[in-house]
Each structure stands twice: as C-alpha cells, then as structure tokens.
Amino acid sequence: MLVPGLLLSVYPSRDGGGLGWVGGSEDAFSEAQSGAERGGAAAASTPDYGEKKLPQALIIGVKKGGTRALLEAIRVHPDVRAVGVEPHFFDRNYEKGLEWYRNVMPKTVEGQLTMEKTPSYFVTNEAPRRIHSMAKDIKLIVVVRNPVTRAISDYTQTLSKKPEIPTFEVLAFKNRTLGLIDASWSAIRIGIYALHLENWLQYFPLSQILFVSGERLIVDPAGEMAKVQDFLGLKRVVTEKHFYFNKTKGFPCLKKPEDSGAPRCLGKSKGRTHPRIDPDVIHRLRKFYKPFNRMFYQMTGQDFQWEQEEGDK
C-alpha cells in the first residue's frame, strides 16, 4: 500500500492547526451559545431523562464537507442523540476535561447512541491520540468532498465574514509564475486528506472509520445515510421518505413524515454561492491534489472520482 510517509513534515501548516485566520466551521460551541446558527432544534426536543454519556461515534470532518447535513440527518434517527453545536473538545477545549465534555452531551436512554460533530478534529494532530485514550472502540465518520471545491467553499465562508481578504487566486499560490501552490494555507492544506488520515491510522484501524462522499450526500442522501446507519449498527430508519429536493435551496432538505412539523433546510451559511475562480487556478489545484487523492483512494479502498468531475461545484 502506498503510504504518504512524512507528509506532515513536508507540508507544515502556515497556521499551526489548519484553522487560523480562515476560521473554523460555523457551528462552534461558543458561537451557537451566543445565538448563531444552532443547526436544528433537536437539543430542545431532547427529553429530560436518561443519562449523559461520552460519545460512541464522532463526525470528525472535514470542514465544509457536508458535516452539518449529515449530523442533522442522523439526528432524525430515534436511537441517536447528538449535540447540535460543535464542542471542539479534542482541539480547543481539551483542558476542560472529560466531565465537561460529558456534560455537553444530551441525555440518552438505554440503546441510544451519543454523537457530536467537530470538523476540525480531522486536521488536529493531537485528536487521534486524545480520542483513542477516551475510547479505543469509538466509531469515526469523515465526510469528504472534492478538495478543490472544499477549498473554494472554505474561502467563500471566510470571504463572507471578511470581504477585504485577498482573492482566492492570490492566496492559493506561494509563487504563481512558478506555479507553486501554497500548501500551508489551511484552505488548501485541509484537502490533503491522505496527510491527515495517516495520523488517524496510527491509532485506529480503517474498519473503525467511515468515509462518506460529500457529493453523494447531496445527490443521494438516503443512500449515504444507509451506509452511515449500517456502520453505526443502527436500523435503517432514515430513508428516502425523510428527504426532498428543495429547488430554491438547491439541496436536499429534511422532512419527518412521522411529525406534522414543517420540512427543514439548512441555514443560509450552507450552500453559499461560490465566487468565480480563474479556471487556470482550478486546473493547477486539480493537478496539485491528484497524487494526494490517489493516495487517499488507496488508503481508504474507495474511489471518490474527483478527477472525473467536469465542474467544481
């Protein structure tokens, strides 16, 4: 098997942990507590009985991969209870201790799984070791997406908050004339999935990690959810009847046939219009990612077919 040895030292990050000024995802704990996007109302509907437990499954990444869509869909399952906001325990809040973490979790009853999602875990060096020391048998889910589109999505998020930042084309290169991509820019570095996965495989066998296609999660949400439920050892309760394609939103949205409640689409920060990026830059980025994508396909035994995509949106 082709393993990207020493990739971490070859591609150091400009900002230490893959986040830096580009910012984390938008569902962070502190933001959500102060009233930003809460990502669903499941917390409010969590019954006030049962026990708070440490999670048995985590959505660990990737940022802008479709992690919120996946979490909201799996939360429809009656045997899953998940915290709506991102606890960021294994990166930013680790010193607060496991009791703090447990307390963040919703109460569960016998037979229910506790889950959370924090997409930055996938690119946090310490996360695999820390998670392993909490629970060796934990199940890990990674939603991956074409790294070129992911980078543009990441940039679009930053641009929406800081309109004054340089263009994507400027940030993507160390030296554009020489065609040198800036792999230390977190928007680009996060997409070198093989690099980050190598770190996880030091602690967890591949069988404990499920890779969900971010692209398929949009075109066939029920199909991807079937894989997720099988992986988690759950009955296939979340199916076609829980999704409908909302033409205005341009994405699948959730409906709960068992409820009379209104269908639910994700908020405005999910599914933003991306700025137009110079096709030459996209071409160079595709070339840059190609060997890493290949490594990733070999490591996971899955071909995500990112090279065959015509467009990047």
Ligand SMILES: Nc1ncnc2c1ncn2[C@@H]1O[C@H](COP(=O)(O)OS(=O)(=O)O)[C@@H](OP(=O)(O)O)[C@H]1O
């Ligand atoms: N059902 C549905 N509704 C809306 N958006 C959807 C959906 N499924 C996947 N996606 C894609 O999810 C992208 C955001 O990914 P994340 O939720 O992982 O972002 S974050 O890291 O938590 O900020 C988001 O990226 P952008 O389109 O670039 O905004 C979407 O493409």
